[in-house]
Amino acid sequence: MKSKKERLDKIKSIVGQCDRCGACTTVCPLYQTDTKEKAVARGKIAITRAYLEGGMDPENKEFKHVLDYCLLCKACTEVCPSKIMTDEAMIEIRQHLAETTGQSIWYKMIGFVMGNNFMLKLSSIGMRIARALKLPNISGGQLPIDNSTKAYQKMQTGPGILSGSERSSAELKEIKKVGYFKGCAMKMFFPSASEDTIRLLRKQNLEVVIPDANCCGIPHLAHGMQEKAMELAAKNIDKFSDVELIITDCASCGSMLKEYTHRFKDNPELAQKAAAFSKKVVGLSEYLYQIGYKPEKKLDVKVSYHDSCHLNRGQKIKKEPRELLKMATNYVEIPHADRCCGGAGTFQYDFLAESQKVLQLKADSMKKTGARILVTECPSCMMQLVKAEKEGDFKVMHISQVL
């Protein structure tokens, strides 16, 4: 773990580069719906800088609230002429504040549940019961709808175009034993999509092992619980040591798992192991695209794709899911496909009204396409997007359910 001074120096080096030009005001999804300066990256950077210079009271609730009010979507970094990593600055300042002024009970609770596989299992069972009792409808959509592949196939309108599956001789194809990283959100909220991923992988003649993965650590990292995040990461590094490849169908997990290298680089014991682990991680569509996967069928259903921030800006995976979807569906691009949906992990619960406004932008874009299915490769996005299903008259599906 970093010392207090090291952390502050790191934050200072990031926020010190901001020229306050305002380029981020054109893309920040929060600023599109809540045009207050404190909502945009420039505002948060300035507030952080003022804190470092002694001009902010760390006990001020409003101050902490503003720093939590960030989707960590990296859209600002993309347009920033200096490529300032606001998300990294927010992660570090949250950590610093948690260490110096204490952590909120809400995040402590999330951290506890997600950091503990027994608690996670208990929660999944609870959700399964709720789903069986059709509670999602009662809870006003807070428990996401787990759409099935069958529901997707029912939407087929035209004749199915059958195409044989043709494989490339990619290097990845040599690999026979892969580990499926079953992330918490897939486990808890989208078990049937998770099953589809496993089925899809097994069809590729792979031996798919499913170690009892721990949470990847991203919720802990984002909310000032870095020590716990590192502890979980170390467990995962150990659990996946004997597979040749680690495949994940969760954008956030993928992004975090690939970052283990960077997060452990100053840890003499684990640096090498973490680097070896991260090197083995691939996203589902990234993998399928690279091995030259060809879907068995092409269904005539109009489908759009939503870029998860952690897949697109986090891992630069943009082309792969689109190319796969073009082979399997009647694909249409959604305007501003790469704008954050407003889900962002716990953000959708922490800032419900604000996240709904950001979601509305996505629903409006979706209406313009006339597509009936919105596909993504991120369960966290799915949890958010399903809330717009009814209003936008579309269904949200994981990419594994459509391929």
Added chain:
Amino acid sequence: MDFKIKQELVKIFGSDRVFDKDMDKFSYSYDGSFISLLPASKPDFIVKAVSAQQVSMLMKLASEHSIPVVPRGTGSGRTGGSIPVKGGIVLCMDEMNKILELDEGNMIVTVEPGVRTQDVYDYCAGRGLFYPPDPSSLKYSTIGGNIAENAGGARAVKYGVTSNYVMGLEVVLPDGKVINTGGKAIKNVTGYNLTQLFVGSEGTLGVITKAMLRLIAMPKYSRTMQAMFNSMDDACKAVAKSISTGTVPAAAEIMDQASIEAVSRFRKMNIDPGVKAAIVFEVDGETEDDVARQAQALEKVCGNYNSITFRLAADQKEADELWALRRGMGPAVAAIAPNKIGEDISVPRYQLPEVVAKLQEIAQKHDIKLAIFGHAGDGNLHPSFLTDLSIPGEEEKVEKAVEETFQAALDAGGTLSGEHGIGTTKKPFIYHALGEDGVATLKLVKNAFDPKGILNPGKIF
């Protein structure tokens, strides 16, 4: 008192358009200038206007209670123009962002002040019309701010600056009256030219609530070139020579070695260390032959001034690549050191080489890192002193260097600001540039419009 004012503001704007939380106040205490964040010049309230009527009601209220009002676009200004140095109310115009009318026959677009300049450009370009002013902030700055600061840009060498395109304005005066100036007629000598008085007035005379902008036909062809030189002197001379011999580029952006290094570090470009200066040129015209002729002429002139390389972009992709050297220059240079003190001097074009030499001498004398880039075609330079102000003694050194920079500009017959305005950062130097009587005249104008001194107080003089 504050509570009553807030009630009145809520009546005018609605409760969701009036903010006064502590973090809001702080986050409207700065702009895109290099002024320290602390101590923060916090406003008492921030309001978001959606109509001229609201602005008028606000000004009446402010006038009655003598409360300062500071208009603001997106806060991208470089001289502190939208910082509420005397507290009061920050009036955000960024949500008055509609394009109201495009009169294609008369080639005039009418817009609200909060439209981003890029959006004005795109909207007109989509219909074959051209709004030329292009400050490098055009993607995020607003047209209202551009008018209030009389923004320039790269194309100024051929097409002029914002003021050359403002035909008429709707303005709310400090007492709340709403007036219209100018209009669509090209010839207009009916009373004083108030339109141009408001252009560049930095929000101190009135609040712009609507603008009529002149458009021209979009040039059909353009070409981009990049020339490298082994001295700034040669690069400057090449630009001046090309213009005086009849080839006026649509842009001639110059940068020195320090600036080139800053950008290439960011964009991972490989630039020969022998390169001491670079120019990105753009030419445009009606026919392919015309632009080809201009490109040839530039190549010849650059050759005469010992250019090391001269690249003509074959396609848009290559053009973007050549432009990449110039785009994002300000922030890329800023990232070199903890503090960037970026200036905006403007000198007669032909004096450019001597001023550049003088600036380099100043930097050397005070031992401060300096990066120079700017618009060589019109003599507008952005010398940036790069330093760490937390080191004791640095601030005094930089202050001296900046003072000498302004002196160098004035000595060459130039001025303090080409396109950023005076704001608060250059206030101390304005007497030097305009003289006692000159400044007194500005004050007479200010007093005539705003006798209570409530509109953007503490700026310019």
